[in-house]
Amino acid sequence: MTSDSDSDDVPLIRKRRKSEHMLDGEGLGTKRERSVSVGNGEEDRRMGSGTDVLEKKRTEEGLQRKKVKKEEEEEDFEDQPRSVIRSTLVHGKKEDAGGSGVNGTVNRSSRGRKDVRIAESRKKQNGVGKDKAITKKPSKIQERKKTQTKGKSAQKGKKRKPRGVSQVAKVSKNERVKIRESDEEDDDGMRWWDADQGDEIKWSTLEHHGVLFPPAYKPHGVPLVYDGHEIFLDPVSEEVATFYAAKLETDYVQKATFRKNFFHDFQRVLKKAKEPLALKIKTLEKCDFKRIWDHLEAEKAKKKEIPPAEKKRIREEEQERIKKYTVAMVDGREEKVGNFRVEPPGLFLGRGEHPLAGKLKKRVKPEDITINIGKNVPVPPCPLDGHKWGRIIHNNKVTWLATWKDSITNGFKYVWLGAGSAFKGMSDHAKFEKARMLKDHIDKIRKEYTEGFDSKNRAVRQRSIALYLIDKLALRVGNEKGEDEADTVGCCSLRVEHVKFNDPQTVEFDFLGKDSIRYYNTVEIDRKAYVTMKTFIVGKKNEENIFDELTVSSLNDYLKELMPGLSAKVFRTYNASITLDRLLTSTTTKDTVVNKLVFYNQQNKEVAILCNHQRSLPKAHGAQMEKLSTKLNDAKKWLRELQRGLKDSKSKGGEAVTVIQLVRPKPVIKAEMNEKQRAEERQKAENSSPEKVERRMKREQLERNIAASKEKIVKLEAERQTKDDLKTVALGTSKINYLDPRITVAWCKRFEVPIEKVFAKTLLTKFAWAMETIESFKF
DNA sequence: TCGAAGACTTGGAAGAATCTTA
């Protein structure tokens, strides 16, 4: 590492305010103490250091299991589609060639060895670790053109075999820390983190009830008005018109692409219906959807008017109806299903300037759906009369229960188990263990990429700079995108137009990242990185890629040489978690729980800013801030009045004195009032001047009120500040995806903060595996 | 070898549920 701005080992937190965020690099250079894991540090330590012995043992066990499982698999093939059978056989063959078994452990270890072999052979070819040759690839602009064909082969009906290797399977067993030494059985038998987990085979038995379809469309008979004439549409066209009408008051309909795509698809539907009047619809501009919109609003209002008891009854009935779809049995355990509902038809909204926005997303039919279920268990009957499932498969190497193709993006949609399931939990756990493993390699990696800034090989220089930015700024890697996707970028796909160089070493990044969220950051970077990066744009046009000699896959291949299983996204997890871990160390023990929570959220906010997790400004933000300011001003006025009264009382030997409180009138809402009248009444109350109310108070009473008033002012000021600070920052995303929950659990234990204050119910379930973390846990 | 398939994670918005305040 160099000694200038990048020399501290922490990622650079995005600078919204210049005074903020420069963090120290404490602890990063030191060797991680692996001893502390959830519940049993000793076990964790053994897993970390004694992997060879364990690995050998597992390999033997795995070979045995492999034999049994291979037999089981081959039995299964008969009922599987051909592609699945082939897939499984190919996997088996490859594993055998590598001298490993089918069981996850062995399979994983073979993978690890393969990684090492690749790394070694590349080292032989390229010299030690640095300045390695990188295969030159075609320019990104050429590639962009090529990507236009993306998805076309799928449309042609090209079939591929199921892959059956997931993230979980890819993670080494070394990386999975066994959490407890005790192997006592838990009551519900759901403690997967105590069990020995296979990798490749995800389940032995799987039972579920399939998917829930959205209700069939019920025509409302409200006409579309075209050029002043009512047109009563056929049900199919009416449904599509209603999708559009529902969006009338949104920003979507302001977008030309949205309107164009919608009208194109709408016309196709109309043509198919062959209704003579509807065929006269030639331009969207002459279509008036207002009557349909009014109808939808009236329906909403009706729904709102339903008495609470009736609402409750409806809710309970619905719960009963969907109940069976919400759970699946996996290896004898009951697990919640996450998204058992088939996505309803509608207009594709997309995010940002999506070229397909407004297109009609078709209704998914049972024939479009592939059900994945255990063999020898009943296949759920197709719930729609006259239909049948597209395919039934028994692929136990994947974790999804059902899948279908999306009619817009041509991508796959899946039905998964819920976030609290063992599948997801194991995957999460493995993800954080991998990020922790990076801690042991990060110094070496940083040293290597810093040295790479000087490489004679341009491709190596590009790779080094890109990695530096990914590490330092927590950028996403930035895969190539197709023409039919929004134009968003990540690190590798940054173009000249996305950066500005301000000498001596400041770079201004301004681009649209995932979900078309703007990433804007002016940041001082390492001087050598700055100079090197600047050379990449020489002679290039704005729309050309900065890293023209770097691909995501070459970068990830390189990362795997540095650490098994390492990919670009691990840096984001690592930097988010290590940042929180470090920031939380400065918690004050003596503070109240409320203040500790405020502190936690502040640190969470720092991570959210680092990861650029933004949200749009809440609609009511301005009004809420104004309300808070009014409250604060009233509280301050009241405090001054109380202080005046106290002075008065003191001069009269503590006697009762009169103080005047300004009380804002409350709106008088009557049951018979409608929404409009209520709103008017509220407005009236808000606009009227406060009433002066006289109160008599003695000295003690005044003193008590002054103390309470001061406390209220402090609280209101803090509330206002927090609200403003977090107005465009989304805290949830980092909490759910990037922050190792064990850091939070350990912190809560250390500082006696109830964990329920930090994790909502669903997060407590999702992170059940982390709940026994001991308080000394360090990421 | 490389583009695409396929499987999984990550992400913000919207709506529902719950809590707080007056």
Add this chain to the structure above:
DNA sequence: TAAGATTCTTCCAAGTCTTCGA
């Protein structure tokens, strides 16, 4: 008790990354 605010959950789009197969 109702309204408003906040929190939680659901939805589905949009990423990442590995493996497949022409």
